[in-house]
Amino acid sequence: MPEPRPVRRGPEKAEPVAPVRPDAKMEALLKEAFAGFGAAFGYAVDEVTVTAPRERIVEACRLAKDDPRLRFDYLRCLAVTEYGDYFQAAYLLFSTALGHKAMLKTNAPKDDAVIPSVMGVWRGADWHEREGAELFGVTFAGHPDLKHLLLFDEFSGKYPMRKDFPFEETVDWTPENDRPWSRLPQEGS
Amino acid sequence: MAGERGVETVDMLLNMGPQHPSTHGVFRMILKVDGERVEDAEAVVGYLHRGSEKLCERENYRQIITLFDRLDYISNFNNELVFCLAAEKLMGIEAPERAQYIRTIMCELNRISSHMMFYGAYGTDVGVFATAFMYGFREREVIQQVFEAVSGARMMHSYIRVGGVAQEVPADFVPRVRAVLSGLKRGIEECDRLLTRNEIFLGRTRGIGVLSAQDAIDYGCSGPVLRASGVPLDVRAAEPYLVYDRFTFDIPLGKSGDCWDRYWVRMEEMRQSISIIEQALTQMPEGAIQTPVAKFGFVKPPKGDAYVRAENPRGDFGVYLVSEGKETPYRVKIRAPSFCNLMALRQMVRGSYLADAVVILGSLDIVLGEVDR
Numbered sequence: 001m002p003e004p005r006p007v008r009r010g011p012e013k014a015e016p017v018a019p020v021r022p023d024a025k026m027e028a029l030l031k032e033a034f035a036g037f038g039a040a041f042g043y044a045v046d047e048v049t050v051t052a053p054r055e056r057i058v059e060a061c062r063l064a065k066d067d068p069r070l071r072f073d074y075l076r077c078l079a080v081t082e083y084g085d086y087f088q089a090a091y092l093l094f095s096t097a098l099g100h101k102a103m104l105k106t107n108a109p110k111d112d113a114v115i116p117s118v119m120g121v122w123r124g125a126d127w128h129e130r131e132g133a134e135l136f137g138v139t140f141a142g143h144p145d146l147k148h149l150l151l152f153d154e155f156s157g158k159y160p161m162r163k164d165f166p167f168e169e170t171v172d173w174t175p176e177n178d179r180p181w182s183r184l185p186q187e188g189s
Numbered sequence: 190m191a192g193e194r195g196v197e198t199v200d201m202l203l204n205m206g207p208q209h210p211s212t213h214g215v216f217r218m219i220l221k222v223d224g225e226r227v228e229d230a231e232a233v234v235g236y237l238h239r240g241s242e243k244l245c246e247r248e249n250y251r252q253i254i255t256l257f258d259r260l261d262y263i264s265n266f267n268n269e270l271v272f273c274l275a276a277e278k279l280m281g282i283e284a285p286e287r288a289q290y291i292r293t294i295m296c297e298l299n300r301i302s303s304h305m306m307f308y309g310a311y312g313t314d315v316g317v318f319a320t321a322f323m324y325g326f327r328e329r330e331v332i333q334q335v336f337e338a339v340s341g342a343r344m345m346h347s348y349i350r351v352g353g354v355a356q357e358v359p360a361d362f363v364p365r366v367r368a369v370l371s372g373l374k375r376g377i378e379e380c381d382r383l384l385t386r387n388e389i390f391l392g393r394t395r396g397i398g399v400l401s402a403q404d405a406i407d408y409g410c411s412g413p414v415l416r417a418s419g420v421p422l423d424v425r426a427a428e429p430y431l432v433y434d435r436f437t438f439d440i441p442l443g444k445s446g447d448c449w450d451r452y453w454v455r456m457e458e459m460r461q462s463i464s465i466i467e468q469a470l471t472q473m474p475e476g477a478i479q480t481p482v483a484k485f486g487f488v489k490p491p492k493g494d495a496y497v498r499a500e501n502p503r504g505d506f507g508v509y510l511v512s513e514g515k516e517t518p519y520r521v522k523i524r525a526p527s528f529c530n531l532m533a534l535r536q537m538v539r540g541s542y543l544a545d546a547v548v549i550l551g552s553l554d555i556v557l558g559e560v561d562r
Contacts, residue, residue: 044494045278074409075409076498077496077509079509090494103496123407127529149234151238
């Protein structure tokens with residue numbers, strides 16, 4: 001005889017935990033470090049966000065990495081997001097030495113979707129930028145080799161992560177569309 | 190070009206994959222070789238690209254959990270967890286304490302089962318054909334049976350939900366996991382004796398594919414790859430989530446960042462995971478396992494963005510979630526640890542022997558499901 005399962009209790013009342021507040025010290029530090037950047041400050045739940053103008057994003061990233069108070073040497077992630085009429089790149093930073101985190105952001109209008117590459121600051125930005133370029137059509141200016149990463153080469157001119165790209169649309173993957181064996185001489189030809 | 194003695198030599202391009210048994214999936218490497226030496230390597234990924242991030246913008250929060258199962262298909266529980274944590278963070282809720290413990294135990298068991306998979310596959314990569322595989326999979330199988338008993342599925346569990354877990358664990362859960370752990374302890378020792386100090390294994394892995402701490406940080410490597418290079422960064426300790434701040438555990442660190450260190454770090458991590466699970470089983474309280482959100486599925490986070498990360502078997506798995514206050518997320522960006530670790534491959538392979546390229550790739554323990562997404 002299998003043992004009877006214990007009676008399950010009803011769900012407890014959902015009680016929101018105390019709202020997570022971003023580190024006030026970090027906020028003050030970032031406001032001081034990015035004072036001359038014309039940057040806007042905000043929050044992403046528990047992280048402080050700094051939105052820098054895109055002309056100065058490389059400079060801002062370098063400052064974030066080199067400033068002895070910040071020392072953001074670890075790029076956790078680079079996320080491109082499409083909003084109404086602009087693209088936003090979010091650089092999620094972490095310091096392995098000091099153990100703190102922050103988020104840098106920059107915006108690029110849709111009709112001029114160019115963001116300077118930060119590969120010179122963190123080499124780890126490489127594939128994240130290639131991915132952002134092929135899926136959103138954002139050009140990361142200064143990236144040494146901005147070719148396709150996840151999509152096949154012929155999938156060009158269409159950016160599947162954009163909101164106006166329908167879910168149902170597919171690009172056929174035919175032998176002619178394929179690489180590189182499509183360029184090999186066919187049997188009998 | 191003209192080589193020694195004026196003999197004309199040409200560089201050879203060698204294609205490896207995407208259909209290759211030691212690429213752990215569909216991964217292609219284009220190697221530029223000079224005789225036996227690899228001069229340059231280019232990684233070609235994307236063969237498994239399914240547009241998971243795009244699909245996340247169409248499905249609702251409960252459905253997305255099934256998509257996350259299919260990213261890193263060796264450590265399903267860990268993936269589910271990170272997405273649920275991201276949604277919970279935006280909503281400002283927290284799962285009940287018992288659910289937190291169940292999640293911790295399942296994730297740590299999943300870490301052991303994933304590392305056992307690595308152990309078996311890596312043995313095959315370095316030439317211990319099938320023997321290590323049998324030992325690794327014998328241990329893994331016991332854990333898979335626990336997964337089946339708890340969630341009903343061996344893989345793709347969809348067990349962790351926003352606000353809790355799907356159902357109560359079986360009545361014999363605690364004694365069963367304890368029995369599994371005592372078996373695992375013996376099993377890990379056996380695996381250890383088979384490979385770790387084996388002369389041939391040491392010869393194949395010691396000093397191969399060295400990655401310096403500086404490079405590892407610069408490329409954004411994480412998990413065992415980063416820790417093998419001597420960087421003590423473990424998300425469980427650096428930014429404790431769930432109930433990890435209540436356990437004591439060590440962070441195993443490598444010294445030189447070679448293939449053997451990456452292997453050794455994983456073997457030690459399994460022992461640490463056993464210790465964490467034992468502590469969690471002792472501390473696990475009674476109580477509810479779901480908040481009403483999980484029960485009825487009303488998941489609708491308020492407007493905002495959040496980034497959550499957790500320590501997966503392969504490293505730092507992150508989700509950047511943007512919500513517009515609707516039933517579906519506005520944007521989900523997945524930061525996959527294998528994706529970032531793979532970026533460092535080129536650096537490691539350069540200058541090594543061709544035969545070592547497979548050993549180096551194996552030591553990264555990639556899963557293409559999360560690289561390509």
